[in-house]
Amino acid sequence: LTMPAKFPKVTVKYFDTTARGETIRLILVHAGQDFKDERLTFAEFGALKPSLPFNQFPVIEIEGEGTLAQHMTICRYLANRHNLTGHTLKAKAEADESVDALNDIVEKIIPIFLTPGDDAKRELVDKALPDLQARFKTLEKRLESRGGQFLAGNTLTWADLHLHHIVHNMLAKCLATEALASCPLLTNLNERVASLPNIKKWNADNLNRNKQF
Amino acid sequence: MSSSKKSEMMTLLYFNLPGRAEISRLILAYAGADFEDKRIEFSEWPKLKPTLPYNQLPTLDVDGQKLCQSMTVARFLANKYNLTGHSAASKAQADEVCDALKDMQEKLFPVALNRNNPAVMKENLAEALKVCTPGFANLEKRLESRGGQFMAGNTLTWADLFLHNVVRMLTMCGGESALAGCYKIKNLNSRVAALPNIK
Numbered sequence: 001l002t003m004p005a006k007f008p009k010v011t012v013k014y015f016d017t018t019a020r021g022e023t024i025r026l027i028l029v030h031a032g033q034d035f036k037d038e039r040l041t042f043a044e045f046g047a048l049k050p051s052l053p054f055n056q057f058p059v060i061e062i063e064g065e066g067t068l069a070q071h072m073t074i075c076r077y078l079a080n081r082h083n084l085t086g087h088t089l090k091a092k093a094e095a096d097e098s099v100d101a102l103n104d105i106v107e108k109i110i111p112i113f114l115t116p117g118d119d120a121k122r123e124l125v126d127k128a129l130p131d132l133q134a135r136f137k138t139l140e141k142r143l144e145s146r147g148g149q150f151l152a153g154n155t156l157t158w159a160d161l162h163l164h165h166i167v168h169n170m171l172a173k174c175l176a177t178e179a180l181a182s183c184p185l186l187t188n189l190n191e192r193v194a195s196l197p198n199i200k201k202w203n204a205d206n207l208n209r210n211k212q213f
Numbered sequence: 214m215s216s217s218k219k220s221e222m223m224t225l226l227y228f229n230l231p232g233r234a235e236i237s238r239l240i241l242a243y244a245g246a247d248f249e250d251k252r253i254e255f256s257e258w259p260k261l262k263p264t265l266p267y268n269q270l271p272t273l274d275v276d277g278q279k280l281c282q283s284m285t286v287a288r289f290l291a292n293k294y295n296l297t298g299h300s301a302a303s304k305a306q307a308d309e310v311c312d313a314l315k316d317m318q319e320k321l322f323p324v325a326l327n328r329n330n331p332a333v334m335k336e337n338l339a340e341a342l343k344v345c346t347p348g349f350a351n352l353e354k355r356l357e358s359r360g361g362q363f364m365a366g367n368t369l370t371w372a373d374l375f376l377h378n379v380v381r382m383l384t385m386c387g388g389e390s391a392l393a394g395c396y397k398i399k400n401l402n403s404r405v406a407a408l409p410n411i412k
Contacts, residue, residue: 053309053354053355054313055347055351068305068306069313070308070312072308072312073305073308073309073312074305076305077302077304077305077308080304080305089289089293090276090289092292093280093285093286093288093289096282096284096285096288096289097280097281097285100285101281101282104267138266138267138268141266142266142267
């Protein structure tokens with residue numbers, strides 16, 4: 001699938017990690033759009049920080065359009081440009097809703113993700129697991145009520161890509177994949193996203209990246 | 214996609230306070246939309262909570278289905294009533310500003326909730342100002358960079374309504390110092406406040 005020539009060049013600026021930036025990359029990768037994947041150190045970020053719109057990462061620079069900030073806004077914008085938000089207003093809202101619910105889960109996972117050491121992580125996961133399982137179960141029921149195939153609009157959207165990032169990168173790194181224990185539909189959806197050609201290649205190519213945290 | 218049939222009236226469900234539903238109420242008020250502004254008492258909450266898709270409020274009943282998550286509901290309504298600007302870029306600009314405002318609003322909730330406990334409120338306000346002071350300074354710059362009139366797409370969007378919501382909350386919490394030097398924001402806020410349906 002070739003990109004229309006008029007789509008502006010995109011530069012993604014984030015750390016060398018997945019955390020709060022990977023879904024942006026997955027959207028671009030799945031859409032087949034070339035982009036500059038800039039990964040900055042903490043020191044480089046510090047130097048850039050005062051000039052960033054909200055002093056935060058990630059940001060994207062869009063050729064001819066300027067800088068856009070806020071992780072979810074960036075995802076939604078790129079998803080809209082690449083037809084990854086569903087086909088109706090309702091579908092877009094379903095995608096947004098699923099992403100919001102996933103981000104509530106991300107907030108619970110982030111402290112574990114940032115804790116160094118597997119033993120320390122395991123201890124935190126043991127405490128967090130019942131809550132994580134309950135939250136994913138709620139999402140599983142929501143997915144079921146929408147037909148069981150996709151999180152929104154009966155079609156692949158950025159919400160499904162975001163789910164995949166959270167399961168494949170964050171739960172895995174936190175040794176918390178049991179959070180999906182009684183969620184066969186979500187598990188299946190995650191596997192289907194993982195096997196999308198561009199996503200599969202991207203994940204395989206990046207096995208030795210994402211070392212910063 | 215909008216329906217004019219009375220039988221398909223939307224219901225916005227929340228507590229009897231502004232909180233996380235106010236932005237949606239402002240959008241609906243500005244649009245002059247027919248909707249049921251349903252408010253429950255705290256005593257009803259324990260029974261209602263488990264019946265909701267994410268055990269949270271607000272929710273929006275639309276076309277026989279329940280939509281959840283406060284920002285999703287607001288964005289859906291903003292799109293429905295043409296308050297998101299006229300291009301993909303302006304939608305993104307509005308989203309970006311609303312994300313930043315949301316971060317600030319979340320810090321203000323503990324301040325508002327502890328209004329009856331001055332010591333706790335003072336501490337929470339100090340915490341909130343750590344986010345709100347640079348936050349509003351950044352938004353002032355953002356507003357300037359976009360022409361100074363509106364937050365996104367050179368037209369009124371839900372980002373301007375949400376700005377008004379958060380500024381009102383900030384003022385109510387005693388945090389006006391965060392707006393020192395934010396002349397364009399103060400001007401935009403008073404223009405929104407003066408809109409007939411908002412007033």
